Amino acid sequence: MKTELIVALDVFSREEAFGIVQKLFPRVQWFKVGSILFTREGQDLVKALKDKGCRVFLDLKFFDIPNTVKGVCEVVAGMGVDMFTIHMLGGQDMAKAALAGASKVSPSPLALGVTVLTSMDERILKEELCLQQGVEDTVSHLVRMGLESGMKGFVCSPHELLLLRGWVPQDTVLVTPGVRLAGDAVGDQKRVMTPHEAHINGANYIVMGRSVYGSLDPVATVEKILQEIEA
Numbered sequence: 001m002k003t004e005l006i007v008a009l010d011v012f013s014r015e016e017a018f019g020i021v022q023k024l025f026p027r028v029q030w031f032k033v034g035s036i037l038f039t040r041e042g043q044d045l046v047k048a049l050k051d052k053g054c055r056v057f058l059d060l061k062f063f064d065i066p067n068t069v070k071g072v073c074e075v076v077a078g079m080g081v082d083m084f085t086i087h088m089l090g091g092q093d094m095a096k097a098a099l100a101g102a103s104k105v106s107p108s109p110l111a112l113g114v115t116v117l118t119s120m121d122e123r124i125l126k127e128e129l130c131l132q133q134g135v136e137d138t139v140s141h142l143v144r145m146g147l148e149s150g151m152k153g154f155v156c157s158p159h160e161l162l163l164l165r166g167w168v169p170q171d172t173v174l175v176t177p178g179v180r181l182a183g184d185a186v187g188d189q190k191r192v193m194t195p196h197e198a199h200i201n202g203a204n205y206i207v208m209g210r211s212v213y214g215s216l217d218p219v220a221t222v223e224k225i226l227q228e229i230e231a
């Protein structure tokens with residue numbers, strides 16, 4: 001299975017973001033705009049990335065009542081992004097509303113359902129959130145519910161890939177943050193694997209932020225990552 005790298009642009013300005021993109025594009029095709037950069041720079045930044053030829057993953061993780069999510073997903077689809085996220089914890093009605101909103105625009109972007117954040121572990125789920133089923137069962141449950149709602153892609157950690165690949169339809173898109181080169185600082189991520197491990201376990205895309213834009217030589221770091229997933 002082919003695994004592509006998405007670089008997360010979790011920086012605070014258009015200048016910083018484009019500094020990274022200029023270095024990495026076109027070797028890296030995909031860039032993720034999250035809530036920090038989007039809140040600062042908005043739709044103009046997304047348009048500039050698209051105009052340059054980049055593939056854009058807008059990661060704002062919508063989680064609201066179905067009517068609101070339907071509306072925002074129509075807006076996001078109109079921006080021409082390639083993928084975007086909703087939280088699967090919003091339930092089936094919200095997921096169906098997201099798909100209905102996005103499908104009003106053609107071509108519509110791929111909606112990805114965020115399952116259990118990669119910054120969470122078994123303890124957080126059980127002790128803080130009272131989700132007694134634990135990580136693997138919760139991820140599986142949310143993916144099953146998402147598939148029943150018509151979703152075709154999900155965000156999970158590399159740790160759940162093998163489990164999910166065992167039963168999800170073959171064309172299901174699995175995107176995994178929580179990826180680090182061996183020896184890199186893990187930071188707030190809890191469920192982490194290397195790019196190579198994510199690749200062999202079946203990730204369509206890996207998302208990496210700090211390891212790339214925080215490195216002394218992002219170009220060399222990207223080459224290391226691509227070697228692991230293209231080998």
Ligand SMILES: O=c1ccn([C@@H]2O[C@H](COP(=O)(O)O)[C@@H](O)[C@H]2O)c(=O)[nH]1
Nearest residue numbers: 008034116117118177178207208209210
């Ligand atoms: O479960 C999730 C969902 C989204 N993310 C996002 O991915 C990147 C990861 O950044 P790193 O610096 O490589 O840790 C970041 O933008 C998160 O918002 C996630 O980490 N986990």
